[in-house]
Amino acid sequence: MTSERQPTPGFAREIELLWGLKEAPRRGPRPKLSREAIVDTAIALADAEGLEGVSMQRVAKELGYTTMSLYRHVDSKEDLLALMSDAAVKGMPVPEPRTDGDWRAGVEEWCRSAITIYRAHPWAVHIPLSGPPGGPYGLRWMEAGLRELVASGLRADEAIQTLMLLACTLRDALRIENDMRRTAAERGMSLEESTRMWAQSVRRVIDPREFPTISRVFEEGVFEEEPTETADPGPAEDIDFPVQRILDGIEAYVRDRKAGGDAP
Amino acid sequence: MTSERQPTPGFAREIELLWGLKEAPRRGPRPKLSREAIVDTAIALADAEGLEGVSMQRVAKELGYTTMSLYRHVDSKEDLLALMSDAAVKGMPVPEPRTDGDWRAGVEEWCRSAITIYRAHPWAVHIPLSGPPGGPYGLRWMEAGLRELVASGLRADEAIQTLMLLACTLRDALRIENDMRRTAAERGMSLEESTRMWAQSVRRVIDPREFPTISRVFEEGVFEEEPTETADPGPAEDIDFPVQRILDGIEAYVRDRKAGGDAP
DNA sequence: CTAGAACCGTGTACCACGCACACAGATATA
DNA sequence: TATATCTGTGTGCGTGGTACACGGTTCTAG
Structure with missing residues (x-):
């Protein structure tokens, strides 16, 4: 049996990913980059700028590496997101x-x-x-x-x-x-302002005969509450x-x- | 008051969008394309190929128009998705x-x-x-x-x-x-097969001392059920x-x- | 009736993104 | 020491959303 790297026959490769179950490489240069470092900076980025701030290029730049270097440690962006999800908790x-x-x-x-x-x-x-x-x-x-x-x-x-x-x-x-x-x-605007505006717009647009319950709800002044x-x-x-x-x-x-x- | 097209001061432009509240244009050629047609073909596409099959280019091609022509009727892809969401129900x-x-x-x-x-x-x-x-x-x-x-x-x-x-x-x-x-x-694989494989992988990886409840749950054979x-x-x-x-x-x-x- | 405003769909282009692939240098095994 | 294996790099492709200027069309004002 020559150790061929099978792409995990399908047996929940997700688990393998999240638990870092890869046999460590025996040859080649010591990696300077690590999966952990990648996930950490991705999370830092997301904390600071939200998920849409997380792109492979951005994460790499933050680390001072090339975009493609990330793919040595993470198979795809989807995998990175999965790792982030787990690390978040x-x-x-x-x-x-x-x-x-x-x-x-x-x-x-x-x-x-x-x-x-x-x-x-x-x-x-x-x-x-x-x-x-x-x-x-x-x-x-x-x-x-x-x-x-x-x-x-x-x-x-x-x-x-x-x-x-x-x-x-x-x-x-x-x-x-x-x-x-x-x-x-x-x-x-604030959340409350925006909600009130939204409610007013809806109220203007609906017919009380077609939407009796919703109309009544608006009548009762839900969405109008002050931030108590x-x-x-x-x-x-x-x-x-x-x-x-x-x-x-x-x-x-x-x-x-x-x-x-x-x-x- | 010259009728300047204000971008809706913020007052829930979403409502305006979804209810098609735009004064009809008075000049210019009659539009061949319509917002409704765009939304309809986008939905047809999503039904057939899923959401990731819906790109502006794809919708336009399906209709026999240029990509950019869509933007005359829909401000952004986000808006298109909102319209699709409403039309779905x-x-x-x-x-x-x-x-x-x-x-x-x-x-x-x-x-x-x-x-x-x-x-x-x-x-x-x-x-x-x-x-x-x-x-x-x-x-x-x-x-x-x-x-x-x-x-x-x-x-x-x-x-x-x-x-x-x-x-x-x-x-x-x-x-x-x-x-x-x-x-x-x-x-x-089927959903049941995949679930079972997943459960086995998890089971192999967790320590019963650290995850006593989960271990017990696996022991009870949840995830092992046949499709009854x-x-x-x-x-x-x-x-x-x-x-x-x-x-x-x-x-x-x-x-x-x-x-x-x-x-x- | 005519000039111009308003509007339609097109063409071209830009930029961001995910990622494939071939490569040069480093390293441990044979 | 030779060689297989690994690390990070550089280049480039394809796709996606969308800004912008344009030629053609239609309505309205003078």
């Missing part, structure tokens, strides 16, 4: 296992942690999830959340689905908030409601199942 | 208002409708939502869902948040399913669980509020 403060049995508080704490790192790396929510995490840091993150959810009484597969639901919800909410804030800033919040970024205004409803749902679900029998 | 079969008071059934029907059009236009879930819909079709869609949610007893703003939560959840689930199915197909479903695409396998939990949560929430007082 590296600094996540993983909650300790709880001693009281309060799984709900545990999940809430997990959500707050997630929000914290996503606020530290806003670009991360713009890289769409494509399944459960596979990298070392992503799995650590998953482990922490899964622990609490399993404690709630969910079955394993249900816990995973719920975790994905929570993760997607957090990410969507943060992404939308980011987007809206950014486009508002482009027009030189104390802090600017707040802990998690619009994120709290959906998360709480999901947790309500889980709570009701496990309670009902415990009460009733477990028929097929 | 055009064919949505909007459920009739219910006569029984079963709001939960109403919301479920709304979700099924959404899934139907998203399956008809898989690319649509890859254009990220950036807030509540603003176009005529999107608002029609919103109206239908909002009607049922308001009937449940939610406040107006809560209903909107819930609707966004549901929409995001449906879209995320469908997008992830699409993505996973596509990457599996690229490696020449009857139909191939099924109505909504992985989508049903999260949606039901959310609805459980709403139900519990409105019930609890009705029971307790409404203290601040």
Whole structure:
């Protein structure tokens, strides 16, 4: 068997990528560049200028290397983004296992942690999830959340689905908030101003007979609220409601199942 | 007041875009191309080849025009995508208002409708939502869902948040399913095969001491299931669980509020 | 009726990006 | 020491979005 570099028969090469599972080269010059350095500067760039600031040329320039040198350590830009995604949750403060049995508080704490790192790396929510995490840091993150959810009484597969639901919800909410804030800033207004303008435009354009419910909602003055919040970024205004409803749902679900029998 | 074409002072130019609010030109040759034709062929292209098949050059070629001619009718590709997003939900079969008071059934029907059009236009879930819909079709869609949610007893703003939560959840689930199915197909396997391979790779790589919960989950043989479903695409396998939990949560929430007082 | 304003679609070009490929120098194995 | 193997470089291709100036067309004002 001559060691031919097979491109990983398909067996989840993603895992191989994220865990850095390559046999180290035996010959040739010692590499000055490293995959880690590339990912780090890419992340620094994204933190500073957003995802659209991350191009292969830009990352290379930042490092003082040629564009093509990156491809020695990373197969494609897609791979780089995957590595960035995993590394983004590296600094996540993983909650300790709880001693009281309060799984709900545990999940809430997990959500707050997630929000914290996503606020530290806003670009991360713009890289769409494509399944459960596979990298070392992503799995650590998953482990922490899964622990609490399993404690709630969910079955394993249900816990995973719920975790994905929570993760997607957090990410969507943060992404939308980011987007809206950014486009508002482009027009030189605050988020609240922009929202109010948007609401007025919609209101002018819709026919109350065709859109009775929406009209009524506008009548009630949603979107007109003053920023009653104390802090600017707040802990998690619009994120709290959906998360709480999901947790309500889980709570009701496990309670009902415990009460009733477990028929097929 | 000379009619200077102001670029819409910022007042939600998105609405103006989506509703086609431009005063018709009074001079010049009759346009042969139309915004509608552009959007239609772009959608046809996306249906056939996915979003990455949609480039300005490609759309123009399909129509038999020059690339730049499109920019007479559409300000940018971003705008084209926004128009496509709105038009995608055009064919949505909007459920009739219910006569029984079963709001939960109403919301479920709304979700099924959404899934139907998203399956008809898989690319649509890859254009990220950036807030509540603003176009005529999107608002029609919103109206239908909002009607049922308001009937449940939610406040107006809560209903909107819930609707966004549901929409995001449906879209995320469908997008992830699409993505996973596509990457599996690229490696020449079915979705189930690919998932199993992935699970095996992860399992090989993680330390049970560091990832006790995940290890246990793998031990239980999640990801190993045979496709016990009857139909191939099924109505909504992985989508049903999260949606039901959310609805459980709403139900519990409105019930609890009705029971307790409404203290601040 | 005619001049010019307003508008349509075209042609040309620019720039950014991802990446293929061949190469020169470095290095460890045989 | 010869040689296979590896590292970073340079060059260049193809594709994508879009700015800009232009010739031709149509409506309106004088």
